[in-house]
Amino acid sequence: MQSNHPMMKSMTVVVVGGGVVGFSTAVCIAEALPYCSVTLIADRFTPDTTSDVAAGILICSPFPDIPLEQQQRWFKETIDHLLAIAQSEQASEAGVLLSSGWQIHKELPVDKVPFWSAFVLGFRIMTDRELKRFPDHKFGQAFTTVKCECSNYLPWMEKRFRKAGGQVVKQKVNDLQELSSQGYDVIVNCSGLGAKSLVGDSQVYPVRGQVLKVQAPWLQHFIRDGEGQSYIYPGMHSVTVGGTRQVDDWRLEVDPEDSQDILERCSSLEPSLSRARVLGESVGLRPSRKNVRVEREMVLLGSRQKKWQNPREKDIPDKKLLMAEVE
Numbered sequence: 571m572q573s574n575h576p577m578m579k580s581m582t583v584v585v586v587g588g589g590v591v592g593f594s595t596a597v598c599i600a601e602a603l604p605y606c607s608v609t610l611i612a613d614r615f616t617p618d619t620t621s622d623v624a625a626g627i628l629i630c631s632p633f634p635d636i637p638l639e640q641q642q643r644w645f646k647e648t649i650d651h652l653l654a655i656a657q658s659e660q661a662s663e664a665g666v667l668l669s670s671g672w673q674i675h676k677e678l679p680v681d682k683v684p685f686w687s688a689f690v691l692g693f694r695i696m697t698d699r700e701l702k703r704f705p706d707h708k709f710g711q712a713f714t715t716v717k718c719e720c721s722n723y724l725p726w727m728e729k730r731f732r733k734a735g736g737q738v739v740k741q742k743v744n745d746l747q748e749l750s751s752q753g754y755d756v757i758v759n760c761s762g763l764g765a766k767s768l769v770g771d772s773q774v775y776p777v778r779g780q781v782l783k784v785q786a787p788w789l790q791h792f793i794r795d796g797e798g799q800s801y802i803y804p805g806m807h808s809v810t811v812g813g814t815r816q817v818d819d820w821r822l823e824v825d826p827e828d829s830q831d832i833l834e835r836c837s838s839l840e841p842s843l844s845r846a847r848v849l850g851e852s853v854g855l856r857p858s859r860k861n862v863r864v865e866r867e868m869v870l871l872g873s874r875q876k877k878w879q880n881p882r883e884k885d886i887p888d889k890k891l892l893m894a895e896v897e
Contacts, residue, residue: 587760588612600734616724623854626718665722671792762857776855778819781812786846
């Protein structure tokens, strides 16, 4: 997209947030709209973001008040984009890889075939023989999805953003008025949990997640409990085992009791984990909401109107990782 319109040449955009959603959005805008000046502002960058804690597996749960067709479109566009990276020469540097495994359920799920099943690769119901490995579970699904190693992916996205002419600023944003005084025309809020205080979004709440990284190169397939409470995700550098889903828990400190519980639960699914060496423990606060917020607002900051307090789907030239579950 090219334009010689003088107003377009002077358009300035700021993206708030240095995690995977912030950089993905900033890259989309900078690459699709080269006539815009795009700046990304955040107070934390990799390896100190919530995205760095996440296993980065592409699995999702439905949002109750968003049309299912829209959620299917989001998921399809996301996985198609990531599959293209996983199958390109950039895959190793980007940290994007295919991940195959099982999602197992202790009780029969309401949706035996979830809405995203047509877009992952090779989705099928697990056989009785496969389920014998998990005697406490009655039902399972096997499929291949995509995994993003954020320790690779975030630096790669920043490199793409800078190549597209984007600027990166380390700064704490306390309110949007600060950005208005700096003359930005468009503000894109990708602050995650920070939106609770930044724009007064009272519906945002943390779900605390604690994970361990272990050395277990013999593991090649993921195992995920259908509730998302216990999971084992082999990656490029280590295996992520987790986890916790502690609602409204703001603790960022590692809880030794949680770590012990995680190892016991995951070892019951994969006994060989009891011999794996623990490389590290991390905690992240998932930004959670009843429904994802992807919308446009007009706000008056000082004497100027600003667009895109939160990006609406059709306003973003491309949508990446909107549906990725942070585990």
